[in-house]
Amino acid sequence: MSAATWWRSAVIYEVYPRSFADASSDGVGDLSGLRQRLDYVAALGVDGVWLTPIQRSPQVDQGYDISDYRDVDPLFGDLDELDALLAEAHARGLRVLLDIVPNHTSTQNPAFQAALDAGPGSPERDLFHFRDSPHGPNVPPNNWVSVFGGPAWHRANPGSTTDQQWYLHLFSPAQPDWNWDNPAVTEHFDQILRFWFDRSVDGMRIDVAHGLFKAPGLPDSPAVPTVIDGLRSNPLAMDQEAVHEVYRRWRKLAEEYDPPRLLVGEVNLEPDRAARYTRPDEMHQCFAFAFARLGWDAAAWVDAGHRLEQGRSESGAEPGWAVENHDLVRVVSRYGGGDRGVRRARAALVALLGLPGAVYLYQGQELGLPEVDVSLAKRADPMWASGGVSRDGARIPLPWTVSTSGAHGFTTDGVEPWLPVPEGWGELSVERQNGDPSSSLTLTRHALALRKELYGSGVLSAHDKGAWEHRPDGSVVCSRTSGVQVMVAMGDQPVALPDGELLLASAPLTTDGHLPPDTAAWVRSRD
Ligand code: TEU
Numbered sequence: 001m002s003a004a005t006w007w008r009s010a011v012i013y014e015v016y017p018r019s020f021a022d023a024s025s026d027g028v029g030d031l032s033g034l035r036q037r038l039d040y041v042a043a044l045g046v047d048g049v050w051l052t053p054i055q056r057s058p059q060v061d062q063g064y065d066i067s068d069y070r071d072v073d074p075l076f077g078d079l080d081e082l083d084a085l086l087a088e089a090h091a092r093g094l095r096v097l098l099d100i101v102p103n104h105t106s107t108q109n110p111a112f113q114a115a116l117d118a119g120p121g122s123p124e125r126d127l128f129h130f131r132d133s134p135h136g137p138n139v140p141p142n143n144w145v146s147v148f149g150g151p152a153w154h155r156a157n158p159g160s161t162t163d164q165q166w167y168l169h170l171f172s173p174a175q176p177d178w179n180w181d182n183p184a185v186t187e188h189f190d191q192i193l194r195f196w197f198d199r200s201v202d203g204m205r206i207d208v209a210h211g212l213f214k215a216p217g218l219p220d221s222p223a224v225p226t227v228i229d230g231l232r233s234n235p236l237a238m239d240q241e242a243v244h245e246v247y248r249r250w251r252k253l254a255e256e257y258d259p260p261r262l263l264v265g266e267v268n269l270e271p272d273r274a275a276r277y278t279r280p281d282e283m284h285q286c287f288a289f290a291f292a293r294l295g296w297d298a299a300a301w302v303d304a305g306h307r308l309e310q311g312r313s314e315s316g317a318e319p320g321w322a323v324e325n326h327d328l329v330r331v332v333s334r335y336g337g338g339d340r341g342v343r344r345a346r347a348a349l350v351a352l353l354g355l356p357g358a359v360y361l362y363q364g365q366e367l368g369l370p371e372v373d374v375s376l377a378k379r380a381d382p383m384w385a386s387g388g389v390s391r392d393g394a395r396i397p398l399p400w401t402v403s404t405s406g407a408h409g410f411t412t413d414g415v416e417p418w419l420p421v422p423e424g425w426g427e428l429s430v431e432r433q434n435g436d437p438s439s440s441l442t443l444t445r446h447a448l449a450l451r452k453e454l455y456g457s458g459v460l461s462a463h464d465k466g467a468w469e470h471r472p473d474g475s476v477v478c479s480r481t482s483g484v485q486v487m488v489a490m491g492d493q494p495v496a497l498p499d500g501e502l503l504l505a506s507a508p509l510t511t512d513g514h515l516p517p518d519t520a521a522w523v524r525s526r527d
Contacts, residue, residue, distance in 0.1 A: 007203075007262050007284055007358055008318055008462040009455055010047040011448060012097065014362045016326045017051055017076055018062060018418060019397040022411035028418045029397065029410070031077035031085050037400075038088055040430065044366060045448030048095030050205045050264070052326060054082070055098075058108050060174040061382050062395070063099075064207060065106035069192045079199075086200050095202035097262065102189055102246075103211040104175040112176055116156055120165050127185060128176050129168035129218065130156060137164040143220045144237055148172050149387035152237070168218070170211060170237055172382040180212045180246065189246075193253055193261075203254075203262025209247075209277060209286075210267045213240035239273055247282040264320060271304070275311030285358060288319035292328060296335040296344050298476045298490040305468035305478060312465070318357035323348050324365050330394050333371035340518060342368050343507060346443055347488055347520035350506040353447045354486035354522045355478055356464035361444075364398055367428050368440035372396045378420055397421050399429040443506065450504055450522075459524060460484060471495070475515070488520040500525040 021033030031054065034041075041049060053063035056071040063073065072078050089096050105112060111127055118124035120132070131141040131153075140153035146169060153166040154173040168177045178185045193204065215236035223233070247263065254261040263283040267274040274286050290304040308319045323331050335344035345368050352359050371393040384390035397417045400409030407413060408421050408429055426432065433439035454460040464480040471477060474491015477498070484503070489495045494514035502509075503522040510516050 005462065006047065006095075007264075009358060009460070010095075011045075011353070011359045011361065011451070012048050012050050012095075012264075012320075013041055013044065013046040014325060014360055015041075015049050015051050016363055016395060017054055019395050019410075020363055021398070021400070022415070022417070025412040025415050026075075027411055027415050028075055030075065031072070031081045035081075035085050035088055038085075038092060038094070042092040042094055043445070045445055045452060046094070046361065048097060048202065049089065050097040050360070051099065053099045053101060053207075055101075058106055058174065060106070061172055062380070064101055065104070065108075065172070065175045066101050067106040067108040067110075069100075069105075070195045083199065090200070095262075097203040097205050097264065098196055098201050099207055100189075100192065100196075100204045101207040102178065102180075103208040104169065104171055104177045107174050107176060119163055125165070126182050127179055129179050129214070130165045131168070131218065132165055141166055142218050144168075144170075144218075144234060146170055146172070146386065147388075148383040148385075168214070170208070172386060174382070177214075178212070180242070186246065186249070190249070190253060193250060197254070197257050197261045201261070202259075203264060203284075206263060206265045206283070208268075209265035209283070210239045210243060210269055210273075211237065212246060213242040214238075215240060239269060244276065244279075244282060247277060251281055251283065271307040271311040272314075275315040275317070278315040278317030280316055283317075285317055285320045287325075287360060288321050288357075291319070292322045292325070294323075296490065298470050298474060298488075301476050301488070301490070302468045302470040305466065305476075309466055309468065312357075318462070319355075320358045320360055321352045321355050322360040322362070323352060324362035324394070325360070326362065326395055327391050328394060330364070330369055330371040332368055333393075337370065341370065342440070343518040346440055346506040347518055349440075349444060350447055350504060350520040350522070351476075351478075351486055351488050353451050354484065354504075354520070356460075356466045356480050362394075364396075366441050366444035367398070367430065367433060369396070369398075369425075369428060372419075372422055374419060380419065392419055395419060396425075399425040401431045402426040402429050447504060454484070454503070483525045485523045485525065486520065487515060487523060489515045489517050492517050497521060498523045498525065 018029045020029040021037045022029045023032035024030050054072050054076045055066045056068035056073045057063045057066050072082050115124040133141040140151045144152035146152040156165045157163040169175050221234050221236050265277050265283045265286040267277045267286045268289045271290050277283050288308050294300045332341040332345040335341050374392040379390045379392050381391045396419050397410035405413040433441035461482050464482045466478040469477045473495045475495045476488045478486045485498045494510045494516045500523045505521040507519040
């Protein structure tokens with residue numbers, strides 16, 4: 001695969017640094033912990049990592065509230081530590097993507113503090129969306145709802161009689177939205193991108209990439225949006241035409257580097273709209289959200305598969321397949337829980353790694369970790385605090401060792417991890433699964449190695465397209481143009497495999513050679 005298009009079939013491992021490995025013994029994971037475990041990541045066989053935000057932040061939204069875009073938060077380390085991580089990752093052939101958050105910042109950003117101080121009508125306030133309300137000081141300027149729940153507006157100076165302005169925050173009140181109509185914001189983000197790309201960061205995952213521009217005049221939304229889907233269900237707060245100019249600009253900037261830096265968008269829209277962000281002069285890739293959100297549902301998989309394929313044919317960019325990330329319920333639980341959930345999660349992993357396009361795996365997916373019901377007192381997610389669901393259950397620290405201590409090798413024995421690791425997770429640990437031929441970890445390593453081999457030998461091609469089919473026997477089949485078929489048995493009966501050579505299955509076949517329920521396989525047609 002040429003260096004210029006490596007991402008088209010890449011597998012990227014999402015590291016949630018807070019919960020990966022803690023070397024500083026404060027109960028929160030850090031860059032040093034990640035450096036110590038880089039061999040583990042490299043041995044999985046992935047092509048790179050994406051780190052959720054490590055920039056300086058008060059951590060109200062676990063780092064998605066950035067107060068200084070050009071520094072590393074002391075919780076995770078410092079710039080030298082990041083440089084060392086980059087060098088060590090590159091030495092292992094791993095690329096490193098960081099997370100950039102352009103839709104909003106932190107109230108602790110000096111630019112926002114200056115805007116509060118400068119008062120209504122000031123150029124400082126024009127960097128954000130400050131407004132007086134036509135409805136008076138006690139009613140927000142419009143009816144928009146924040147993604148985390150409650151109004152999308154907060155008073156700049158609550159209680160002040162002279163400053164009655166509100167500011168817009170699509171997420172928590174600690175995350176004011178930038179005003180992208182102001183060219184100073186555009187300029188600021190150019191500098192941020194250059195800062196990281198100059199340090200040899202290989203690319204950026206772009207947070208809420210479709211959110212940057214809002215409908216001019218910020219009018220009321222005709223339908224009052226629901227809380228959880230606040231952003232997706234409020235077309236006035238997202239997916240405005242002007243946003244595409246930003247990505248055209250960023251793509252040019254990314255192409256100035258050698259090798260070009262990668263732009264991957266979190267564009268949580270339906271495939272037809274999301275595809276417009278990966279037109280040839282915009283981002284390289286988007287996550288396949290239409291697929292990532294689904295349960296164990298054959299009809300829905302095929303429908304999303306069709307629509308994503310359609311999107312690819314329009315934009316020329318392959319999907320970034322994913323079923324998990326730090327915001328979504330872990331698939332072991334989402335697909336039914338228990339042993340069945342584990343079987344299905346393994347099937348999904350094999351299916352994902354067989355689909356044409358790039359794949360994003362979330363740390364812990366390789367271990368088959370389930371969602372955890374975190375006790376109310378320990379929940380840290382601001383979404384939960386504002387009346388939404390808690391995403392904490394997908395963010396539990398990784399269990400590394402079987403040890404009976406609560407930390408399971410994530411942090412020093414005796415230190416309390418920032419979210420509690422459930423009792424019994426030693427059984428899911430890396431130490432336990434390592435070398436066990438029947439473990440999720442072994443399956444993941446095997447599937448990744450085989451995928452690499454099949455791409456290397458030309459059996460699979462980065463230019464493959466996929467044709468999706470829901471068969472009467474309940475199975476889902478994605479047929480790649482190269483002749484490999486991915487089959488997932490989603491019904492309740494074993495199904496006959498397509499003719500050809502079985503390359504991989506997520507579980508043993510039945511004695512008569514059928515694919516049992518809740519199992520996925522890759523089959524190469526004989527030519
Ligand atoms: O998420 C954006 C987003 O809108 C969703 O993923 C949302 O959290 C989910 O739909 C709720 O059901 C990104 C980050 O991934 C998330 O962790 C941040 O909280 C959010 O942006 C704000 O920066």
